[in-house]
Amino acid sequence: MKKEKIKKIISQIKGKKNIGINDNYIFKILAKFSEQNKFNDLFEKDLKFIFKNKEFRKITKEIRQELHRVYGVFQVKKQWKKEELLNNLKNKKLEEVKYFSREILKLHSSSRERLNDYEEIYYKIFNITGKPQVIIDLASGLNPCSLILINFKGKCFTYEISENDVDFLNKYFKIVKKYGFDGRALIKNIKEDFNFENGDVCFLFKFFDLVENRQDFLNKLISHLNCKYLVISFSKKTISLKDMNKVERKWFIRLLEKNNLDYNLIDSQNELFYVIKLE
Helix, strand or coil: CCHHHHHHHHHHHHCCCCCCCHHHHHHHHHHHHCCHHHHHHHCCHHHHHHHHHHHHHHHHHHHHHHHHHCCHEEEEECCCCHHHHHHEEEEEEHHHHHHHHHHHHHHHHHHHCCCHHHHHHHHHHHHHHHHEEEEECCCCCCHHHHHHHHHCCCCEEEEEEHHHHHHHHHHHHHHHHHHCCEEEEEEEECCCCCCCCCCCCEEECCCCHHHHHHHHHHHHHHCCCCCCEEEEECCEEECCCCCCCCCCCHHHHHHHHHHHCCCCEECCCCCEEEEECCC
């Protein structure tokens, strides 16, 4: 297929709700279908035929469900407010920057849920890991905007599949750099690409439940990470925000024990944090 045709097919699949997600992420999912002969033949047709085809609509539905699971479910309304809040950050004193950072954190469901607990969560994590100079934040969402709340001074490398979020975070980092917070956001599908910057502590918040082959993913992650600690968190609530009956992931504990990984458990209001020692 020609690049322009692929681009239009990907745009059709993403729709309006997923417009910010990196095209390469969609392409890799789509490639799995195109490997099958019947879909390969379909994609050779003209766009008008493809978009009306029942099989293509089925593919589109499946991919959008996957995108919602890993990205859309965490988005809240009024995303347009991010740029407005970003502009409000400029030329402000630190306390005002913290205020507007809190407002930004409200625009992502995960960071909004832990908004009142951030200071306590970081205090408990860093009490175990020591104060980090370099933080790696995987599938970060808007979480890096929380580090200013604890006056973090150091580097932060953050990885996301959303081009919009990456672009936003890099603008945010540029504004807060004068406070000693040096951040950089990069586009990456962390399920497939395990090349990350080196750091002291790596965050992977509320993502592991979305992983299919958990053993394989954990093995690849810890073998590629050059960090002293890995902090993996799990929600204590369902997608509909109801309390879970069982919050402690016993399967995850067994996975850690199988890999001979020592850990500390931190229990917050809405989330469980496993602080895993890698070195």
